Amino acid sequence: MPGIRVMKYMPLVWAALWRNRTECLLTLLALAIGFALFTTMIALNAAYEASIADARMDRLFITRRFEGGGMPLSYREQLARITGVTAVGGQLWLGGHEQDERHRILVMFVDEGMPAAWPELPLSQADWRALETTPAGIFLTHKAAARRAVTRGDVVTLTTAPGSRADGGGTWYFTVLGIVPDPPGWGQWNPDLIIGNLRYFEESSRLDERSMVNSLRVSVDRPEHARAVCREIERRFTNASVPLNCVPARENARELAEANINMRQVSLGIGAAGLFMILFLWANGMAESVRERLSEFAVLKTVGYGDARLALIVFLEAAVPTVLAALVGVALARGAIAFIAHLAVKGVINIPEMRALPGAFGLALAAALLIALVSAVAPLRRIWRMDVGAVVAGR
């Protein structure tokens, strides 16, 4: 059986690797860090890709064609009558600072149409009901809650310029109704997400600020209708008091990703550099190891080991450390990913949520085997071409 045959050679392989323990351990550490970097970069790339893939094509994002100010909330009804539109929801951002002026806070108020227009928001049916019955309530994502160290029942304040409220004040009080998951891909553009009830803003803001929203979210019946519905929306509102601009959410996410630093390409480039480092280090290590032990291989050839068996031994010698390093590297990458996520929560860096991915583990393993294979080629050529007599004689 092949498995048993492989295990038969393991003591030989192990003895070869372990003959210089210090150097073996140092090589393993260097390889493991290379694999940790590679896995982390794959996970980072996947997080950025997911931030685009998670934005759906059948969700439309509608803003003013010409910037500045808001758009009438009453547009909802007109939009709902367009063929292909299944739901419309309004959203409005209110920005200010918390008790400490240096801490910015941004609340996204949404209306009752949003559960249908943007069902990907991480609120359950019960959460929506809670928001409806407690208009001054807010939901914070894990990231937003962790940054402010708040839990359910706490009060969060948002201070704006005096006179921004109908009562003449500038402080808004919110009760935390719950902590919800961070939407995938959200962190790339805004560090955290706080969701409130638009009705609360409508009832508490100055009269001249009411009945306006910053943007509308529209859900369409089929993704392939998205562009046509967008064109129709823009056409109908060309001569309106506030002309509209419409873009499918996925295209919007892709355009934003391309307008910013392209972390998708960068992460792949760094991952490739990490692999190149590993390959060069290990190919050299293997070549050196085989060169120092040529006489051992000559003896093995003399006692009847064929080229295929020697190839298997050399490949195992190359693969055991790389696979071990890949396993350690993946474990280290989990730590690195958790650390990067922590930095994101603290606001040091702004990236989409990263997760340890099974796919990244598989890629690391495949890369380990490929590096082992490439590293074994040159030493094997040397073994196959050696003059056994000369090597045994020490010439």
Added chain:
Amino acid sequence: MTTLSALRQVLAASMVSIGSLRERYGTALVIVIGMASVVGVLTSMLSLTDGLTRAYVSPEDTDRAVVWAGGATFDQSRSLQRDSIGTILDAPGIARGPDGTPLADAEFLMVVPAVEGFADFSLQLRGIGPAGFKLRPAFRVVSGRSFYPGRQELLAGVGAAKRFGLSLGSKVHLPDGDWPIVGLFTYRGEILESYLVGDAETIMTATRRHGFAQVLAQLVNAEVYPKFEAWLTRNPALAVSVERETDHDLRLLGPDTAFFAHMAYLIGGIMALGALFGIVKIMHAAVRTRTREIGTLRAIGFGAGSVAVSVLLEAGLLGVLGALLGTALAWLVFDGREMWVWGSFRLTVSLHLLALGITWALVTSLLGGIFPALRAAKLPASEALRAA
């Protein structure tokens, strides 16, 4: 042992060590390539932040200041009212033109409606006043002509024209109709080349806006800034914020560059750690291979310190060679390459990055060389010769 003879010993031991690299070129190359990868990635990533900073911030602009409405946290709030502008222009320290008028200009900023296929906020329009061109002597219309004040026409920066496929005669849709591009301009390769420029008053009339975004002021010199700032911020008739233009641009740019710089140093650190273990391993193997050589040196009177320093120098030299190779590769591949991050700019692999790369590599390789160097120093001459 005198200092001179110690130095001679270090030099001689290093020559022997470096001379033997010919027999160990494979392992030496691993250090060079490893460090080249580390430094190459680090400098390539930082070339982006360097390029962005150069596009946004001109160090010579420390004698210019930006004034905007107090409380507005970003410069497109357009809440600087017309009646405040005259007071701001009266502030002490503002330079005067040959005709005696202050070299300061009230500007209007806005985002042009999204061009299809590009993200919202991609194309920006800067409205300037009569002093706008005087404040920017390097501003050159390279094709077509400048706009006439009062007419609905625009200039496009060469970066914006390239990115959005604009040329002379192209139309830009604004609230009051389609405005033609009548000229293309350059401006020191700075971020302004990624914008459209037009007459502030005409744009404000068309967009029905009353407030300016900011006043850009040329000061007599950089030293008058504190007085200028104090006069404006303490003036009870005004509620404004003031910053030197360089500080203002750096603050606006900060979140973009800080994120990428954090990532670059984090990744550079992880890669350097991997390379560090590789260097320890390789230098450890090198000391093992050179046991006879080291034993001979010790037997003829070379001190342990000289041998240790020669091992450290070898590691450092290989690290620096790697840094030079990595920076050279980054320079060849990325330097001058045009990029777009909310504006056009060129990646820059500067001398500052070369110095950073060399320092990064030197520290990593010297740290990696310490353990093997100590091992070499501890090798007793008799045992070393016997082991060989």
